[in-house]
Amino acid sequence: MTTRSTELLRVAHTRPGVTRAAAARLLGVGTGAATELVARLSQAALLSEAPAAPSGARGRPTTVLMPHPEGPLVLAAEITHEAWRIDVVELGGHPLASLAAPHAGATWPELTAAVTAAVGKFFRTYGIRLRAMGISVPGTVSPSLRLDASNLGWHDVDLTELWPGAPLFVAGNDASLAAAAESARGAATDASVALHVRIEGGLGGAVVDRSHLLVGATGASGEFGHMPFGDPAVLCPCGARGCWGTAVDGTALARFLGQPPPRDPVTYARRVIASDGPDERAAVGVIAAALGRGLAGLVNGLDADLVTLGSIAADLLAAAPAELHASYRAGLMAIRRETPPPLVAAALGPDGPIAGAAENAWSSLLPQLS
Ligand SMILES: [Zn+2]
Known part of the structure; x- marks a missing residue:
């Protein structure tokens, strides 16, 4: 299979419903060559075509590229x-x-x-x-x-x-x-350098630089939760002190509420964030501020132009946007503060x-x- 065939499959994959005419333009090939490529790929049971809705434009009607019914x-x-x-x-x-x-x-x-x-x-x-x-x-x-x-x-x-x-x-x-998916099909498709931060059992994330996911030398990059943006008095299960993750997760909420460390910090955090109690609201505000401060540090260091937040980080953005944004802005360098890179909830959510x-x-x- 030629590189061009692979490229055509990639276009059909990344832009579901793309027309054959639009795919030809994206590949920089003529309509004749595109027709030939599509014919070869449908013979190999990799692609099929369906009639496109009339566009109103003149010329021959085009088709929509679809996955083959017997395809991979x-x-x-x-x-x-x-x-x-x-x-x-x-x-x-x-x-x-x-x-x-x-x-x-x-x-x-x-x-x-x-x-x-x-x-x-x-x-x-x-x-x-x-x-x-x-x-x-x-x-x-x-x-x-x-x-x-x-x-x-x-x-x-x-x-x-x-x-x-x-x-x-x-x-x-x-x-x-999740970061790669946000850049491919979610909220970060137009970002140059997208930072994704997600809180579940711990805080993790990734940087996607012009659709290239930074994975690290050993595949373990993105452990942002273990950057020392937290309280140095708190010992993290990873063995380090002052980890950011310990300041923004369910264990942090329990600490502020004077409760023992929860067995399931994720479920616990969701319950506290959904609560209307004044103590719970205050604790949520504190960890939302700790999240915003760390995000500012990462944005200062990485020069990201968009931040997507997943799971509990997105819940914090919805529950305490004022606290989160205030500490984020306060932590940004003055040159970034005029147009702060937006903080948005991940579009793909739990998926x-x-x-x-x-x-x-x-x-x-x-x-x-x-
Ligand atoms: Zn740690």
Whole structure:
């Protein structure tokens, strides 16, 4: 398959519903060449065409590029601190089917058994159309696809056990994948340097520089929660003192409310943020301010032009926007304060990580479709 075929598939994937005429313009090829490319790709069961709605423009009617009904599919999987989910995703990013279940307290072998059973079920339906798996996990992933998720008690586990013999397997950290998805299909498509920050069990994020996701030398970049923007008196589970994450999560809320550390900081934080009590409102204001201060530090350092907030960070933006914005502005350098890079909720919401896992699988698979 030529580079041009791969490029055409990429256009059909990133712009679902694109017309053949528009795809030809994006690729810089003539209509004849585009027609030939599309014919070849539909013969290879990679693309199909449907009549486009009349545009009113003169000339021959064009067609819309669609995924082929027998074309390749990827499995996009997400493991959170409490549940797993697997989607079957076609070219263009649309999910065809989904399976999910809670796993709270499960061991790694128990989780593996549940996920491999789901993969087997999809395989019986879709067979060899399933060409790749992309997975999002709440921890760090090594280059050899081993996961460390200290919050869940899973250390150095082999992610490829989730689909033994997978033709193509890619994995990434939830926050990094959510960031990539926001830049590909979400709120950050027009940003030059987008910063994504997400609070769940911990605070993580990623930087996408002109659609290039910064992954780090060992794949563990984006651990912003362990930058010392917090209280040096507080010891973080990572072993360092003063980590920012300990100032903005459920454990921080519990500390301000004089309660013991919550067993499930995510659920606890959601409950406190939703509460109307005056003590709870005050505690939420304090951690929203701690979030804004750290974001200012990152924006000063990275020169980001947009910040997207996911999960509990988005909940804090909705619940205490005044506190968050005030500390953000106060922490910005004067040169950035006149037009502060906007803080916006992630557009893909809770679907960010699994959408990123699907993108990760597709972008690895597309060049191999020959
Ligand atoms: Zn830490």
